[in-house]
Amino acid sequence: MTEQPNGTQRNGYAAKRLNRRDPRLPVSEMFDIDIAASLWEILPEECRRDHFDKTTMPTQYRAAVSEADAGGPWTTIALSMRGLPEPMTWELAWLLHREVELGRRIHPNGFNAATRVLRTATGPGGAPARSAQSLLQLTPEEWLRQAHRARLRGAQLGRGNDGNALHTIRRLQDVLVYPYHRGDWWRLNVWNPQLDARVPQRDHEPNGRSIANFSHLSSSWLREAAKWWLSVCLETERHCWSTLKTRLDGLKWLQRYLDDVGDTGPTLVAETDELRSFIRGFLTALRSHKVTSGPRVGQPLAANPHRAIMTTIEQFYTWMYDNRIDAAVVLDESRWATLTSAHSVLFRPGDKPRLTNKRSEDMVLEDDVVARIAEGAELLALAKSEGGLGDLAAFHALMLLIRTGRRINEVLMMDFEPLLPLVGAQDADESALVARMRYQQTKVQTGQPNSIPVDAEVVAIIRAQQVEARRHMSSMGWTDRDPRYLFPRPTQNRNGAHPYSTATLHSVLARLTARLNITDSQGRQVPISKTHRFRHTAATNLLNAGVPLHVVMRYFGHVSPEMTMHYAVTLAQTAEREFLRFKKITTDGSPLSMDPDDLYDVLQLDKRADRVLPNGWCMLPPKQVCNRGNACLSCDKFVTDASHAPELRRQLTDTEKLVEERKSAFLAKYGAAMDDNNVWLQGRAAESTSLRQILLAIEDVSDTSRAVRGAGTNDRTLRTDDSGANPR
Structure with a gap:
């Protein structure tokens, strides 16, 4: 335990500590000799002592003793409660055991400094201290004043730090009030589920360590x-x-x-x-x-x-x-x-104001962005001495978020062994689903699906994190105990009973964002700490791949189809933004006079999926039948944009290759070159000309969002407003 901070830090520290204490709780009146005796009686036999050293230290206490605090190995450490009133000894022995149960460290310097103050105060101190039988009967400050009063009378306080003693007494009193409290648990003004087991909580509560004041x-x-x-x-x-x-x-x-x-x-x-x-x-x-x-x-x-x-x-x-x-x-x-x-x-x-469930336009990440995040995430695993962030658990958590689309708490609160066998699975290839991953369903009501099939790569990530979690337990002194969670909290978690904090992971990922500075195709920085975007991306990819809605619903643990359709709406909006990104042009490279927003609405409202072409769109009204065959490049109803550039380039290459092949065949068969007036050759020449005009226009306008007009309309020009700017 460290000294109480000074100056402004002391005020912040005190406020945070008082937030965990009930200011109206009659602490000094709570002592009950029968309760104190019962605390002593429930202790294991080896823990009922007033002094612990290397020969009497219980096995479960050894891993909890902070060697760094004492300046040496635990075998040189003693924890002494001798010379105190017997009920107070019972309390302190129970408190030592309770600290171990809570997964806290035992700090010998702080504990012995506290017992030194108590021993001095209850000896030659003032009357209130000499008559006290319980740690609760005086405030921490009063215990320290009584010890100082005894020192003025000639008592020897011995070596120790008063700041450590004060901090330790406060900490111990905060724990001790709960076994003494009688009555309904809810009548307390401060609800602390970590210290008061009576407070109802779910088995897996994301914010289970927080206090309600x-x-x-x-x-x-x-x-x-x-x-x-x-x-x-x-x-x-x-x-x-x-x-x-x-x-x-x-x-x-x-x-x-x-x-x-x-x-x-x-x-x-x-x-x-x-x-x-x-x-x-x-x-x-x-x-x-x-x-x-x-x-x-x-x-x-x-x-x-x-x-x-x-x-x-x-x-x-x-x-x-x-x-x-x-x-x-x-x-x-x-x-x-x-x-x-x-x-x-x-x-x-x-x-009441209306709910505003505004969907962010950048919730779905581009494939290239996800790939760059996964590649750059190695900085998380890299040691700080090598320029990394030194958090292997955060690296594994991020990989699972990307690969599985789980919510952040569903990943961080997974059991240490979350894998279940996948019935009928076979080792077909690396991408095959080989197991089921069980997670904590903490957001929606119980009874919803809480496991998903995963591939070998996800299994490998989980196995690697299990090794890291066991390393954490080993550093806490445990060699035969696994943590409760796959991602154990790295601090104040000696027993591995608490999961890695979402706030901590968000903070680490924010630092990774600054280090990588990844931007999307629009030049916007991608905040990796917004982990729900990985869930949106995974859901959108499944829907885009044609996975049935009810399967996606089950995979993401949704209660209703409406929850899943949220991602379908995101998918549709993404498709619309992609459609409107590029200027629409026609076969002669002219801009389309119709507003692209109107064009998109027309295509969607008329359900004109049959008008979607490999290299653009057909604007022919729904009730009219096309009799031009595949002669779209000579039709003024044809429109395209830069998103079809690869297909258009391929078509131009194939057309020119076909022309050369037919010319050679014609020459070999008839002994004369094909005339430029040849009907077939004129048709191909028109197509090639149209393709070149389109590609030339695409190179000039591919970064805009206006559309342009169709074939046979060279005299048509792009509409402008009075200022000369392109209308939107």
Whole structure:
């Protein structure tokens, strides 16, 4: 354990620590001698000691002892609790064991500094310390003051660091309050699922280490009701832990408004007919709020978070109205029983902003971009000493994101052994599907598919990451234990019980983005940290390859076809953008007068798939029949663009080759050269001329988006507006 930071760092450190402590918890009153004795009794026999050294250190403790902190191997380390009141010894012995269970490091210097302060304070210290039986009966600061008071009386504090001692006592007290707490778990103001096993959580919770602090709700009626409401939502699985945090944040906006206009209790207003005026004022305050950080700093709240805040408050009051009688009893607040039906519909339909599910135009990555990302990702695996980022786990995670199209949490929270046999699979070739990869389905309801077939390359990536995960466990002192997750958190995770953080991976990938500086065909930098783009790309590729919708739906674990169709819409939009990128021209190289947007709509609305040609499009109306055969290059209904350049060049080469072959055959058969007036030769010459004109025009205009006109229309010119610019 390190010293408490100084200066401004100390304030930030203290705020972060206090965010994990319940300021209203009567810590000094929680001690119970029977509970303390039970903590001692549940310990394994070898852990019931007041002193641990190289001869008595339990095996499970040895790997947890921080040798670097002590300046030597664990065999030179002692952890001493001698000279303390017996109940306090019981507590500290239990706390040592609990720290090991939580996967934390035992820091001998900090632990012994703390017991030194406690020993001195309970000896010749002041009366409060001498009478104390529990670590909780004084605050960390009071324990240190009592030890200093004993020193003034001549007591020897011994060697140690007061900063380490203070930090350790705080840390231990934070853990100790939970076994002493009696009553409903939800009545605590700070919910810490890592320390309090009573908090309901899913088996695999992406944000399971985060804290929910209700102390920010300063109105007691609102705070207690919010805790009750959200605890029921957790217990009934209506909300998961991640959703709970967003609901709590939404209620903070109501508290902020109450602080501004005055708090009249659960009914919000003194008279029911004033409720609509209160809501209008709240909506005005919400709309006028300016964002203080992030990319939207200085701007109003975006529509989606704005709507989410209103939805949270609406759901809260609807639930409280439905349970108003029980609320008056459970919360000991009779005013909840006076809620009216108006409180169940605080907002009218027109009050809420519309959801804006705007799809980014660059969600689907080009094949070349994906290939460059995969190639450049080796920087992640390269050691820092060699100029890389030194994060092999991040490299493996990125490769799985690209190859499988899973969500980021579905990859990072996979079990250590996620592979299942694929029934009937055979080792046909490297691209064959050889196994099933199981992942954690954390976003949608249970019962949805949670495994996909994978090929040998994905299996190889997983096997390589298993080696890396075992290396992590070995560095933590374990030689016979695998981590829970394939991607274990690299820090504060001695037992391998926590997954690699999404925030950490996003940060690493952001650094990779800066290092690689990959751009797409439009010159835009590709942010690799936006990992959901790999999912969009994988889904689009499957749909583009003709995979049936229901198969794609099952592969991506979607609940409904509408979720999968989101990617189909992206695919269609991508196709439209590609169509509009190039200027449309005709057989003589003239620009098409029809707007390309209109041309695209006409082709789509008329379902004119039969008008899609290998080298362009046919603009012949749907009810008319073409009688020109394959003479498109001499038809003014033919239109093409630069996307067909390879086919047009091939056609020109083949035509010129065919002409030379026919001329040679004609000369050999008739003993004379083919005349330029030959009907067949004139037709081929016209086609060659048209192809050259088209290709010449393509070279000039391939980077624009306007269309041009068709064959036999040399006198037609590109429309312009009054300024002379090409119309859009």
